[in-house]
Amino acid sequence: MADECAFVKGTELPLKRPRQEEGEKSAGMEVTNHSNGCSNNEKESPYISSVLPGWFSEISPLWPGEAHSLKVEKILFQGKSDYQNVMVFQSSTYGKVLVLDGVIQLTERDECAYQEMITHLPLCSIPNPKKVLVIGGGDGGVLREVSRHSSVEQIDICEIDKMVVEVAKQFFPDVAVGYEDPRVNLHIGDGVAFLKNVPAGIYDAVIVDSSDPIGPAQELFEKPFFETIARALRPGGVVSTQAESIWLHMHIIEEIVANCRQIFKGSVNYAWTTVPTYPSGMIGFMLCSTEGPAVDFKNPINPIDDESEPKTLAPLKFYNSEIHQASFCLPSFAKRVIESKGK
Amino acid sequence: MADECAFVKGTELPLKRPRQEEGEKSAGMEVTNHSNGCSNNEKESPYISSVLPGWFSEISPLWPGEAHSLKVEKILFQGKSDYQNVMVFQSSTYGKVLVLDGVIQLTERDECAYQEMITHLPLCSIPNPKKVLVIGGGDGGVLREVSRHSSVEQIDICEIDKMVVEVAKQFFPDVAVGYEDPRVNLHIGDGVAFLKNVPAGIYDAVIVDSSDPIGPAQELFEKPFFETIARALRPGGVVSTQAESIWLHMHIIEEIVANCRQIFKGSVNYAWTTVPTYPSGMIGFMLCSTEGPAVDFKNPINPIDDESEPKTLAPLKFYNSEIHQASFCLPSFAKRVIESKGK
Numbered sequence: 001m002a003d004e005c006a007f008v009k010g011t012e013l014p015l016k017r018p019r020q021e022e023g024e025k026s027a028g029m030e031v032t033n034h035s036n037g038c039s040n041n042e043k044e045s046p047y048i049s050s051v052l053p054g055w056f057s058e059i060s061p062l063w064p065g066e067a068h069s070l071k072v073e074k075i076l077f078q079g080k081s082d083y084q085n086v087m088v089f090q091s092s093t094y095g096k097v098l099v100l101d102g103v104i105q106l107t108e109r110d111e112c113a114y115q116e117m118i119t120h121l122p123l124c125s126i127p128n129p130k131k132v133l134v135i136g137g138g139d140g141g142v143l144r145e146v147s148r149h150s151s152v153e154q155i156d157i158c159e160i161d162k163m164v165v166e167v168a169k170q171f172f173p174d175v176a177v178g179y180e181d182p183r184v185n186l187h188i189g190d191g192v193a194f195l196k197n198v199p200a201g202i203y204d205a206v207i208v209d210s211s212d213p214i215g216p217a218q219e220l221f222e223k224p225f226f227e228t229i230a231r232a233l234r235p236g237g238v239v240s241t242q243a244e245s246i247w248l249h250m251h252i253i254e255e256i257v258a259n260c261r262q263i264f265k266g267s268v269n270y271a272w273t274t275v276p277t278y279p280s281g282m283i284g285f286m287l288c289s290t291e292g293p294a295v296d297f298k299n300p301i302n303p304i305d306d307e308s309e310p311k312t313l314a315p316l317k318f319y320n321s322e323i324h325q326a327s328f329c330l331p332s333f334a335k336r337v338i339e340s341k342g343k
Numbered sequence: 344m345a346d347e348c349a350f351v352k353g354t355e356l357p358l359k360r361p362r363q364e365e366g367e368k369s370a371g372m373e374v375t376n377h378s379n380g381c382s383n384n385e386k387e388s389p390y391i392s393s394v395l396p397g398w399f400s401e402i403s404p405l406w407p408g409e410a411h412s413l414k415v416e417k418i419l420f421q422g423k424s425d426y427q428n429v430m431v432f433q434s435s436t437y438g439k440v441l442v443l444d445g446v447i448q449l450t451e452r453d454e455c456a457y458q459e460m461i462t463h464l465p466l467c468s469i470p471n472p473k474k475v476l477v478i479g480g481g482d483g484g485v486l487r488e489v490s491r492h493s494s495v496e497q498i499d500i501c502e503i504d505k506m507v508v509e510v511a512k513q514f515f516p517d518v519a520v521g522y523e524d525p526r527v528n529l530h531i532g533d534g535v536a537f538l539k540n541v542p543a544g545i546y547d548a549v550i551v552d553s554s555d556p557i558g559p560a561q562e563l564f565e566k567p568f569f570e571t572i573a574r575a576l577r578p579g580g581v582v583s584t585q586a587e588s589i590w591l592h593m594h595i596i597e598e599i600v601a602n603c604r605q606i607f608k609g610s611v612n613y614a615w616t617t618v619p620t621y622p623s624g625m626i627g628f629m630l631c632s633t634e635g636p637a638v639d640f641k642n643p644i645n646p647i648d649d650e651s652e653p654k655t656l657a658p659l660k661f662y663n664s665e666i667h668q669a670s671f672c673l674p675s676f677a678k679r680v681i682e683s684k685g686k
Binding site: 055057064065066067068069070071091092093094109110112113245247248272274275276278279280281282316317318319320322323325326327329330331332333335 | 398400407408409410411412413414434435436437453455456588590591615617618619620621623624625659660661662663665666668669670672673674675676678
């Protein structure tokens, strides 16, 4: 970690990684504009926090040949947890931005789309959800959305990385507000292990708000993990998982769909939403249910009522029943693959 | 145009603009990797063809603070027409890319989404379209899509920039294939003037495939232009226009919607689609109809039948009746503005 700059292998973009101090805030550190004198360190992870002079650029083998960049006003935090690099910066037009291992997790400007859709797609599809488990989602945004449902009695969250929770509470109060709900129980630990230890059939819904399938979230895209979710859900219970982009990751999605069709004997569906700061400008979700009372995800039966929402929260920005239904409609190139897979 | 490099005003991204030879191909020119010795020329248009060392970056005051970049394998063409800078490059993961004044118009990988949606949203919403006018769309992709409709007898296109047509025919044969349809009549000229001179009420549909409202396409977003379209349409005729992104351009969209509500007395609707290489990863369309037989855009009545499509074309990749209906469902933040505007 001695060198400040690195060339990411396989790209020609000069990247600058600001000096890191493990677990320590470096609030107020400016992004400087010099980019000379960088050494070429091929051992670097491609997920370093990479900053072009004055800009943050998101480069990854998961979306080769393209990069989205945001102009940086100020780096507010950098740290290295036991699991990943954590960075927060003030962007010039997307508000504050949370970055894990060089990949944008949320921006204040567009986080509503992801958090609202991954949460309300499952919870508005079943009557009176009472017990909900969130895996990942340490920023608290999914918790905020779950807490809009007055039927919910218990919200468990298992996040592996304590630093993500702390950083969210400090820099993203409108997201981490989810933690203020008294129904929330935070567990810091491995989601896979947590799920193995919960009693069978106790949750109405599980929401897996994970990062990409490289790094700490890799297991969350594999079959054994889906099996532990199915076990933890009641009959006719639902799961919603982050499931990448149909433009970029059809090969990953094909495998996830095939796995889900083997494990979830109720229904298996793919939905998507626009998120400008995610690669390809969109992200998808797997929506599945276990054997039991039928769940028709495409026709929500449990609409969110403005009246019942906690008054402490800002109103929904993105989700409504129409966009819920629309999110399951797929472009033909994706529909052909997803609908044929595992059938 | 003497200096090869420029810093775009208001950004700190060093941009490299390869040497331009007006109206002349420079096929085979490699992007070089040196980026030193650039002068700071504040008079530069922000729409120059800008290439980071080895990458193309799209920077514009229409989406400040963010930039999407594609890795460049080879620049295939650069020229300056009477209207704009025209560039074609081979990208490493999105196929060939057409760039006008520094803004991506299409990539081979994702052009299907835009071309299919802007065309079939209007044409599948009316019975037996016969006469269709395309304004802009010089690449031929919209023509390709119009030609899938067997009811169509006449396809007029008015493109202002001959160079766009020529470049498309040379570098994008799967897009420019639209010109091979014998029903197509190409007019090189100003779309506004063209529309003023056509007899009133002759078209069933007008499709406005324009670039952004800065530069040659500016007039195509203004009220007088919409009036000439309404005049050229038969009663109950339809128009589809490129209408920017709800994430980035709500202020532009508000104005367009308000104008359209004054001019189109049938129906006025906003739809959108995912396009990864457009800013914010999506783009919207205005779908309007003139007074006369009612048009319910949200429920298509003229589906494209695989049987009736020309066998010379590759099948549809993106459009289907479900995604047609879904495209009119808006996130709440956009729905509130668009539905209230001008009512």
